[in-house]
Amino acid sequence: MNQTGSSSFKRALAEGSGSPHPDEDVLAAFAEAALLPAERETVLTHLSYCAECRDVLGLASSGAEEPREMRPFLLGREERRAWHVVIPWLTAAAAILVVSSAVVLQRLKTPTQNPVVATRRMEERPVQPTPLQRPQPMKQKHEGRPAEQSPDASAPPMILSPSVAAGTAASQGKGPEPPTELARRSKESQRMGAETPASVSAFANTTTSHALAAASAASVTRPHWRINEQGQPERAFGQGTWHPVLPSDGARMEVLAVFGGQVWVGGEKSQVFRSYDDGTSWRLVPLPEKPGSAHTIAHIRFESAQEITIESADGTTWTSTDSGESWK
Amino acid sequence: MLPHASLAADVSQGTTELREAIGRRFGESGAKRYGITREMFRGYVRAVVNRYGADFNQTDMIALVRSLRIEELILARACSAGHESAWDAFLARYRAEMHRAAMQIAKDEAAGRELADGLYAELYGLPNQDGRRVSKLDYYMGRGSLAGWLRTVLAQRHVDRCRSNARDVSLDEQLEAGVAFAARPENAEPATDDCVVKAASQTLAELNSEERFLLASYYLDQRTLATIGRQLGVHESTVSRKLERVTAAVRKRIRERMLSSGMDGRRCDEILKELDVRDLPIDVARNIGQENKVETF
Numbered sequence: 001m002n003q004t005g006s007s008s009f010k011r012a013l014a015e016g017s018g019s020p021h022p023d024e025d026v027l028a029a030f031a032e033a034a035l036l037p038a039e040r041e042t043v044l045t046h047l048s049y050c051a052e053c054r055d056v057l058g059l060a061s062s063g064a065e066e067p068r069e070m071r072p073f074l075l076g077r078e079e080r081r082a083w084h085v086v087i088p089w090l091t092a093a094a095a096i097l098v099v100s101s102a103v104v105l106q107r108l109k110t111p112t113q114n115p116v117v118a119t120r121r122m123e124e125r126p127v128q129p130t131p132l133q134r135p136q137p138m139k140q141k142h143e144g145r146p147a148e149q150s151p152d153a154s155a156p157p158m159i160l161s162p163s164v165a166a167g168t169a170a171s172q173g174k175g176p177e178p179p180t181e182l183a184r185r186s187k188e189s190q191r192m193g194a195e196t197p198a199s200v201s202a203f204a205n206t207t208t209s210h211a212l213a214a215a216s217a218a219s220v221t222r223p224h225w226r227i228n229e230q231g232q233p234e235r236a237f238g239q240g241t242w243h244p245v246l247p248s249d250g251a252r253m254e255v256l257a258v259f260g261g262q263v264w265v266g267g268e269k270s271q272v273f274r275s276y277d278d279g280t281s282w283r284l285v286p287l288p289e290k291p292g293s294a295h296t297i298a299h300i301r302f303e304s305a306q307e308i309t310i311e312s313a314d315g316t317t318w319t320s321t322d323s324g325e326s327w328k
Numbered sequence: 329m330l331p332h333a334s335l336a337a338d339v340s341q342g343t344t345e346l347r348e349a350i351g352r353r354f355g356e357s358g359a360k361r362y363g364i365t366r367e368m369f370r371g372y373v374r375a376v377v378n379r380y381g382a383d384f385n386q387t388d389m390i391a392l393v394r395s396l397r398i399e400e401l402i403l404a405r406a407c408s409a410g411h412e413s414a415w416d417a418f419l420a421r422y423r424a425e426m427h428r429a430a431m432q433i434a435k436d437e438a439a440g441r442e443l444a445d446g447l448y449a450e451l452y453g454l455p456n457q458d459g460r461r462v463s464k465l466d467y468y469m470g471r472g473s474l475a476g477w478l479r480t481v482l483a484q485r486h487v488d489r490c491r492s493n494a495r496d497v498s499l500d501e502q503l504e505a506g507v508a509f510a511a512r513p514e515n516a517e518p519a520t521d522d523c524v525v526k527a528a529s530q531t532l533a534e535l536n537s538e539e540r541f542l543l544a545s546y547y548l549d550q551r552t553l554a555t556i557g558r559q560l561g562v563h564e565s566t567v568s569r570k571l572e573r574v575t576a577a578v579r580k581r582i583r584e585r586m587l588s589s590g591m592d593g594r595r596c597d598e599i600l601k602e603l604d605v606r607d608l609p610i611d612v613a614r615n616i617g618q619e620n621k622v623e624t625f
Contacts, residue, residue, distance in 0.1 A: 024480040026380075028472030031480075033561035035471070036391055039380075041537065048540035051549065052487070058551055059433050059483035060476070061558040 022046060027057055223278045225263065227253050233265045235279045245279035254313075257300040266297030272310060274324065285310075287318050287327055349390045350374070357398045362406035362414050372405055373398075376469045401470030408453070408463040422478060423448070429479045433486050443482055443489075524599055527585035531578055539574045546571055 022030070022043050029035050030043045047053050223235045226242065231252025234242040246253070246265065253267035263279055266272040272285040287310065295312035302308055310318045310327075318327045350373045351366070359369045373393060377384075381392045406414030426447070431440030453461035468477050535543065545551045545559070546567075553564040553571075560567065579600055586596045 023467075024477055024484055025467070025469045025471045028476035028480045030472075031559055031561070032472045032476055034395055034397075034473075036384075036388055036395070038388070044541055045537040048537040048544060051544070054541075054545060054549055054551075055487055056480060056483045057559050058545070058549065058555055059486060060480040061555050062432055 021050065021053055024056075027053065027060065031057060031061060225256055225258060225279075227256050227265070231267060233279070245275075246273060246282055255297055255300055257302070259302045260305060264300050266300055266310060268294065268296050270295040270297065270312070272297055272300070285324055285327075290316050290318070292316060343386055346377075346386060346389055346393070349393045353393060353396070353398045357402040359402045362402065362409075362411045364402060364406065369402070372401060376401070376471075379469060380471065396470040397473055398470060400474035401468065404465040404468040404470075404474060407451070408465045410453075410461075422475060425475055426478050426482070429475075430482050433479070433482050443486060447478070447482060447485065523586055523589040523591060524582075527582045527589070530585060531581040534581070535574070535578075538570075542567065542571055542574055543578075 026035065026039070026043060030040060030047075033040075035043060047057065223237055226234050228234050228242070228244075230248070231254065232244045232248055233246050233253050233256055235245045236242045251268040251271050253265045253271075255266045257264045261276060261278075263275045264272065264285075265274075270287050270289075272287060273282040274285055275282045292314060295314060295316050297310055298313040299311040300308070301311070306321055306323050308320045308324050320327045347370075350370055353373065354366055354369050357364075357369060359365075364372075373396065376396060377389055377392060381389045384392060403414055403417060407418050427441065427444045430444035430447075431437055434440040434443050447464070450464040453463035456462045464481070468474060472480075532543075541560075542556065545556045546553070551559075553567045557564040557567045583596050583600055586599070587593060591599075
């Protein structure tokens with residue numbers, strides 16, 4: 001494999017692994033689980049060190065039309081026989097699982113406090129999707145939110161954060177168009193360049209394409225969140241300064257929640273906004289009217305990426321089971 | 329020298345079992361279609377065993393022979409030899425797929441077409457110094473599918489091209505484009521306790537290869553669970569579970585280390601609640617990339 005042009009940082013990582021770069025044949029076989037166990041372990045060890053090979057593997061995987069064939073269809077005769085032995089045990093295990101699931105579901109029917117990602121009003125307290133808390137986002141995908149990226153006429157109007165709206169209006173004479181997430185993060189990264197730690201800069205220099213560079217920069221400049229004393233949500237990158245991200249219309253925001261790649265804020269007048277691009281653009285979440293005076297949103301809870309519950313200070317609740325597309 | 333041209337004597341003198349294993353695959357290879365004789369076939373397969381399995385024991389060599397994508401390997405060799413019907417089969421099966429994958433990789437139609445056409449020319453073969461046509465297909469060894477190999481070659485080329493283009497951008501152009509260059513940090517105050525940094529650093533260095541791969545792919549490379557799942561040959565939900573397990577273990581280890589360094593339990597929890605390892609003044613990539621020098625847990 002041609003490895004010319006790698007940065008010294010990447011070379012250092014690759015040298016740390018003590019193994020040569022696998023060729024394209026081996027990488028392809030690794031992705032298809034076609035290597036022998038010992039070979040696979042060697043390649044995995046190399047990949048865990050070598051960002052360059054991970055880039056190639058990732059790009060090659062992105063070019064695949066469909067997931068590869070299921071492993072059982074590739075098994076040899078002896079392995080298939082082994083499966084015949086295992087299947088009765090798997091059936092028994094499945095039966096036990098069904099019974100225990102029924103018991104758990106029965107227990108869940110009793111009213112309990114919702115456990116997941118309930119974010120209350122925070123005074124000057126930054127909120128961020130920390131990496132060690134991150135692995136809930138089963139539905140988080142970089143590529144897949146067509147509805148958000150190409151809004152149709154029926155969708156709620158998109159609200160740009162003040163800084164982006166000002167910049168767009170100044171540079172173009174036409175209507176605001178939200179920048180893509182990668183482009184925006186890349187710009188933010190450049191703006192924040194002076195504050196980037198040396199070690200992180202070295203990492204940022206290791207990327208191999210513009211998109212990969214932007215993605216790496218994004219990892220360096222993840223946003224931090226808070227609600228200030230005036231009830232405005234604010235965002236900061238790294239150790240940078242805090243900037244308001246939502247135009248103020250007099251309603252104080254009371255609660256801010258980060259779930260996977262989404263940011264939700266809620267507050268007075270039953271107002272709830274959500275953003276899929278780290279606060280660059282916002283959409284008003286259309287909550288159906290419910291009896292009572294103007295509600296103040298106090299809690300936003302995620303049972304999963306699909307099941308969301310919003311609760312006001314007076315106990316009124318709205319629930320969605322389709323990622324916030326519809327509410328009841 | 330091309331990989332299949334180096335037929336070493338050691339493998340060619342393999343045991344009867346190995347020779348039988350190679351012979352058994354002849355029937356399913358479709359070699360006869362392209363006029364490839366049994367002896368030529370043995371040569372191709374031995375070249376693969378020589379390249380990848382020279383250090384293997386006999387059992388692993390046989391397993392290697394059994395695992396080869398033999399029909400695709402023979403198709404590649406037949407194309408490389410200029411067999412017309414082999415090229416017809418190759419184009420029918422892979423050309424559209426190759427262009428589609430190239431566009432997906434380049435994320436641009438024109439660049440994708442250029443990428444695919446460039447590779448196609450090399451697959452057909454470019455004359456070497458002796459005037460002999462050398463096909464890129466000679467380097468396909470049948471370890472994975474031919475389609476997967478083509479995608480990986482395209483990905484490697486795209487990465488190389490992006491890297492060389494990045495090197496071509498002049499400083500003036502970067503300044504014109506408004507690139508801000510990082511200044512030397514002045515009096516950077518250590519925002520985090522030393523023992524937190526040390527605990528995180530040691531814990532990351534202890535990870536095994538799969539754990540390192542998962543964390544690096546997800547947090548450093550920002551790959552999706554689905555992509556990582558495809559790379560590891562598992563479902564994305566499995567990747568999610570493993571990531572959860574690894575991150576929980578990492579947090580636990582960091583907490584244990586902070587406790588053992590004399591930190592109060594409540595303080596540990598407060599720090600861990602807001603801890604983002606990437607914000608610490610440690611080189612996470614390097615720590616993940618370190619050799620595992622301490623015992624794993």
